[in-house]
Amino acid sequence: MTRSPATPLPPPKARRRLRETAALTQTQLADRVGVTPGTVRAWESGRTTPRGRKREAYAKLLKTLAEEAAVQAPEPKPKLEPESRPQPQPEAKPQPEPEPKVEPEGKPQPQPESQPQPQPVAAPEPVALTPAQAFDALYAFSAPALVRQTFLLTGRREQARESVERAFQAAWEHWPEVARDRDPVGWVRATAYEYALSPWQRLRPRHRHPEPPPADPGDRTLLNALLRLPPRHRRTLVLYDGVGLDLPETAAETEASTPATANRLLRAREAVAGRLPALADPQVLHRRLAELASNERLRAAEPPTVRRGGERRARLRTRAAIAFTVALVATTALTVRTAPTHYEPPVSPGQAVRGVPQRVAPGALSDEELELRQKLRDQMQDGPERLSPRLE
Incomplete structure (x- = not known):
C-alpha cells in the first residue's frame, strides 16, 4: 500500500507572517485547527x-490566509518625482576682517587660539560570526546545563553527556534551520x-552495568524516585519544575495537549511526594532538582570536538549510503x-505407476530357454540371411 505524499507547508516564518497578516492570535488559530496554542x-x-x-x-487554513492576503494587498502605485534641477547657490559675500583692539598703551591685544573641536566617535560595527563561532557560543552557553538536566532523566552520567553531544551534532548538521x-x-x-529516553538505550551493553549512585542519601533517594516515574511523566516534571518552562511550552515540547501535560505533571508530583513528603511544595522540589543536578560532576566536551565528531559521523553515513547504493546497483x-x-x-511432479x-531375480534357464540360446548361437552372425529371415 503506497502512502500519499504529505501536503506541503510554507516555512515556519511564513506561517507566522500569514497569521499576523490576518490579525489572528495563536489561540484563535489553534481553535480553528483544533489544537492547543502551544502546538501552534x-x-x-x-x-x-x-x-x-x-x-x-x-x-x-494557511492557503486560505495567503489568498486573502493576496486579495487585500494594494497594488503599489508608481511615484512621480519631479526632475531635479540645480538650485542656484547664493554668492559668498566677503567678510570684513576684525580689527585688533587697541589698549590704552597702543599695543594690539592677542587673539585667543582656536581650540580643536571634538570629533564624533563612530559606533563600532557589529562583528558577524561565522557558523562555527556561533555554534561554539551556543554550545558553551547551554551544554553544561543540558547535561545536568539530561542526567535527571537517565540517572547515568555518560549517557547524559553522549545524548547532549549527539543533539548538538544533529544541530550542526541542520545549522541553518537551528540558527533561524x-x-x-x-x-x-x-x-x-x-x-x-529512547527505548533502544536498554539494548546497549553498558546499560546492564549500573553507575555508582550519588554520595548524598537525599540525592540518591530523589534520583530513585525520578527514575521510577514513567518516561513521559519524568520529562514533564523536569521541564516544568526543573527547567522552569510554563505549561504550554512544556506541552509543545513533549508534543502533547495542555490538559494531558497538566495531568502528567500532577501524577509525577504525587509520586515524588509519596516517597519524599518534604518535596510536596513545588518551590522546594525545584530547589532540590537544581541541587541534585549541580552536585554531580558532569562535564561536556569541547565544541570543536563535538563539531568534528558530527562531521566524521556524517561522512561515515554518506559513505555507507554510497556503498549500499553501489551494492544494490551491482546486485x-x-x-x-x-x-x-x-x-x-x-517440471511436473512424479506420479506412481x-x-x-x-522384477524377478535371475535363476537357472529352462530347457526351452537353453534350446533357444543354442539355436541363436548356431546361426550365422552376418550375411543376407540376417537381413531376410526365413520362416520355419
Whole structure:
C-alpha cells in the first residue's frame, strides 16, 4: 500500500507572517485547527511538524490566509518625482576682517587660539560570526546545563553527556534551520531528551552495568524516585519544575495537549511526594532538582570536538549510503544479466505407476530357454540371411 505524499507547508516564518497578516492570535488559530496554542507556537518556530489530519487542516487554513492576503494587498502605485534641477547657490559675500583692539598703551591685544573641536566617535560595527563561532557560543552557553538536566532523566552520567553531544551534532548538521529558530536551546534540548529516553538505550551493553549512585542519601533517594516515574511523566516534571518552562511550552515540547501535560505533571508530583513528603511544595522540589543536578560532576566536551565528531559521523553515513547504493546497483545488474530470457515451464511432479509386474531375480534357464540360446548361437552372425529371415 503506497502512502500519499504529505501536503506541503510554507516555512515556519511564513506561517507566522500569514497569521499576523490576518490579525489572528495563536489561540484563535489553534481553535480553528483544533489544537492547543502551544502546538501552534511549536509549528511556527519549526520545533515540531504537524502530521495527518492536523497537517491537512493547517495547510488548508494557511492557503486560505495567503489568498486573502493576496486579495487585500494594494497594488503599489508608481511615484512621480519631479526632475531635479540645480538650485542656484547664493554668492559668498566677503567678510570684513576684525580689527585688533587697541589698549590704552597702543599695543594690539592677542587673539585667543582656536581650540580643536571634538570629533564624533563612530559606533563600532557589529562583528558577524561565522557558523562555527556561533555554534561554539551556543554550545558553551547551554551544554553544561543540558547535561545536568539530561542526567535527571537517565540517572547515568555518560549517557547524559553522549545524548547532549549527539543533539548538538544533529544541530550542526541542520545549522541553518537551528540558527533561524526562535529557541535554538529548546531545539537541542528536545533532541537530547528524545535520544536519552529512547527505548533502544536498554539494548546497549553498558546499560546492564549500573553507575555508582550519588554520595548524598537525599540525592540518591530523589534520583530513585525520578527514575521510577514513567518516561513521559519524568520529562514533564523536569521541564516544568526543573527547567522552569510554563505549561504550554512544556506541552509543545513533549508534543502533547495542555490538559494531558497538566495531568502528567500532577501524577509525577504525587509520586515524588509519596516517597519524599518534604518535596510536596513545588518551590522546594525545584530547589532540590537544581541541587541534585549541580552536585554531580558532569562535564561536556569541547565544541570543536563535538563539531568534528558530527562531521566524521556524517561522512561515515554518506559513505555507507554510497556503498549500499553501489551494492544494490551491482546486485540488480547481476540479476538482470543472469535472469532467464524465456519462460521455462516447471517440471511436473512424479506420479506412481501401478500394474507393472515385479522384477524377478535371475535363476537357472529352462530347457526351452537353453534350446533357444543354442539355436541363436548356431546361426550365422552376418550375411543376407540376417537381413531376410526365413520362416520355419
